[in-house]
Amino acid sequence: MPIEPRGALAYRDEASGELLVWSSQQNPYRVREALAAVLGLPAETVRVRIPDVGGAFGPKGSVYPEEILVAAAALRLGRPVKWVETRREDFAALGHDREQAHSARIGFARDGAILALDDTFLADVGAYPAEGAGLTQNTVNHLPGPYRVPAYRCAGTSVVTTKTVNAAYRGAGRPEAVFAMERLMDLGARRLGLDPAELRRRNLVRPDEMPYRPGLVYKDGVPIAYDPGDFPAAFERALALLDYSGWRERQRAQAGSARRIGVGLACYAQGTGLGPFEGATVRVDPGGTVYVLVGVAGQGQGHATTLAQIAAAELGARLEDVVVVAGDTGLVPFGMGTGGSRVIANAGPAVARTARAVRARATRVAAELLECAPEDVRVAEGRVHVVGAPDRFVTLGRVAQAAVRSKALRATGEPGLNACTYFHPDTVTWAFGMQAAAVEVDVETGAVRLRAYAIVHDPGRAVNPAIVAGQLQGGAAQGIGAGLLEAIVYDGAGQLLTASLMDYAIPRADDLPPLPVVLLEHASAVNPLGVKGVGESGAIPGAAAIANAVEDAVADLGVTVREAPVRPGSLWEALGKGRDR
Structure with missing residues (x-):
């Protein structure tokens, strides 16, 4: 349950003609797509911003009718419209999760080794399957867990009921899988006369078996192989x-x-x-501030700190000079938002890759200013200095000033001390x-x-x-x-x-x-x-x-x-x- 209930604010900017929407959400791009589709607007004229959010945990990754209605009312009335739900409304309307019923069985050898695992379960998805079969598939893929399971069969069925729709609440089908499997492990230990810890010892995947392949295919279509x-x-x-x-x-x-x-x-x-991608823009302004623009939105996870650390380390900037700006479709055109434990694994590499690209541009420009070869300069603590001569340096801010007219960047086709790149993971x-x-x-x-x-x-x-x-x-x-x-x-x-x-x-x-x-x-x-x-x-x-x-x-x-x-x-x-x- 998020401490902060959902809310939205919308109005049309008369000067630009844009529909501007602020929402207590996880994925601004999903909201933008829904608004454009339902209201019949070009996506380029819809800008969605996600401010700091007081908890989300997955359910705020779905798009709800209220967000669309607030924007529609703002367009119809020609004035700003704001809506914040009550706690009672939050309990009734925010997506629910975790309701599954399992009929599972497990077979062990006399020495405690798992021989087979079989499970059939029903998943209550509420009034309509807003998340499709994704959560049910998560349960199927995660049931064997960290154990060697030589024979596994599982069938999950999503059932529509008259309850509130389900959503990907923190864990998204995985806690249910772990509950079923770990209950079986304890029941098996009792039947075999073993300590529950000992039974697990005998079945955990060993380091020499990595990358362990349980014989399943993840929902991105790639066969699962444990890291x-x-x-x-x-x-x-x-x-x-x-x-x-x-x-x-x-x-x-x-x-x-x-x-x-x-x-x-x-x-x-x-x-x-989970992919398919995440992007980042890194820009250094003449004052030496490093702006990191990302599409993922924060709900208290500390993204601004961790992404700033990555950018500072890869670029050679001071951490205190890095500012992370997140969750704005007007600043980063494409993104997949926050969810599925994906920010550090997707936005992190995107920020690192982009920061390295900016560092490469900085070394070219600084070499021009310091009259040396690019390979003879290093970037550290917000300065670019000549190797072996730390007193010969220019600040990143000075490099950013020079980068606008730098001859060293002509070959790149783009001026300025900035870059934008995307990271596409092969799998999870x-x-x-x-x-x-x-x-x-x-x-x-x-x-x-x-x-x-x-x-x-x-x-x-x-x-x-x-x-x-x-x-x-x-x-x-x-x-x-x-x-x-x-x-x-x-x-x-x-x-x-x-x-x-x-x-x-x-x-x-x-x-x-x-x-x-x-x-x-x-x-x-x-x-x-x-x-x-x-x-x-x-x-x-x-x-x-x-x-x-x-x-x-x-x-x-x-x-x-x-x-x-x-x-x-x-x-x-x-x-x-x-x-x-």
């Missing part, structure tokens, strides 16, 4: 971070009491950074991670208290580790919410019952223990920066880890957890049924 990584090492690091053996000792000490301890594990492999990058949870269950009330949590993730090359950790912690909070609290509920007549924060519970700060993060970096083999997307990763395994932990605490009482969230009422009822058996 380099060390799944077993990450797994062991997560167990240590949680203090797995310590919590097992506490579990034994509290066995048979009213407050039971349970430990849950959940692993995932995630395709990130594959990230891996694991989360572990320790819970305390009150068997008399069904209340669940989260006692400890651990997060380990492989983001490829982490451009800004602090931002990566923040993304993982924020995602984990949402995953924990999905495991314990959050649920959209309708009554029998189709009326929404959870239309306010009085009815729809989300985690509060005091609901969460510390969320320690460890990053184990293995550079992507398919991305030129070595990065892997991370925006959705933290939210993917949480519900599965929580469900496994709760069942681990009360399995001896006859309880099997089959759905999320695991709320006190339903758990108390299950405990009662278990006692009656």
Whole structure:
């Protein structure tokens, strides 16, 4: 649930004739295309801007009727029109997700090796399939996860219902896949008499098997091949971070009491950074400011910082001189927007490539000014200096001034210290991670208290580790919410019952223990920066880890957890049924 509800502002600029639209969105190009198509306008006359947005998480990547109606009203009335939805409207109209029902089975050899995995599931897509079959396909492709699965069959069916349309909520079909697979792993461990950690150890893909090919084709049409990584090492690091053996000792000490301890594990492999492309423009002005123009829009992920870091490093500018301008169709003509953990994996290489092109232009012009060969100059900290003579330099601002009339750039056919390039990935990058949870269950009330949590993730090359950790912690909070609290509920007549924060519970700060993060970096083999997307990763395994932990605490009482969230009422009822058996 985004903190900020949706909103839009539109008016026609009388001077230019453009329809100007501001929207709380993720993809300005998708909005522009929809406005042009529905209102019968040339796309060139529609300009969409996405300001800083207070959370989006996927559902704001869809185009909604209100955005079109606001623009239509502005054109009809000849004056600006503004609309901001209420929280109740947000709950009712913003796309929902996560409603799937699985019938899955898994086969193991006596030694615990997975032999086969079979799943049939239904996905509720609401009143109409706004996202097509994309989310259902994500579930199919991500169900085997980081495990060796020699035989796999899966069939997913998208079902239209009378509920709100679905949307690609953070994880977009992957959390459901992980929930099903990780529940099977725990059930299998119990049946085989193995510790859940040991069963996973025996089935995780090893480093020497990379690039591992699970025999599936991703939705971009490319056969899946996992990026380099060390799944077993990450797994062991997560167990240590949680203090797995310590919590097992506490579990034994509290066995048979009213407050039971349970430990849950959940692993995932995630395709990130779907194309087909992303672009960037980098321009240095005479004052030395470096402008980075990108089509992706930010909703709190820290794009402005990470993209500025990439630009500064590749160009040789000072970080404080870099300004990132994002989410404006009038500045970058083509883009695919934010979503699918794609910004660092797509916009990052586009910014890097463009910054290098600007640096090459800067060395030509600076060499002309310094009367030396281009290969004899270096760009660093906002200056271009002669190698071996750091006192002989010109600033990037001075180079930008000279670049307008520079003879050195005549051969390029374009003046100025600027460039625009696009990056087209061959396919997605594959990230891996694991989360572990320790819970305390009150068997008399069904209340669940989260006692400890651990997060380990492989983001490829982490451009800004602090931002990566923040993304993982924020995602984990949402995953924990999905495991314990959050649920959209309708009554029998189709009326929404959870239309306010009085009815729809989300985690509060005091609901969460510390969320320690460890990053184990293995550079992507398919991305030129070595990065892997991370925006959705933290939210993917949480519900599965929580469900496994709760069942681990009360399995001896006859309880099997089959759905999320695991709320006190339903758990108390299950405990009662278990006692009656």
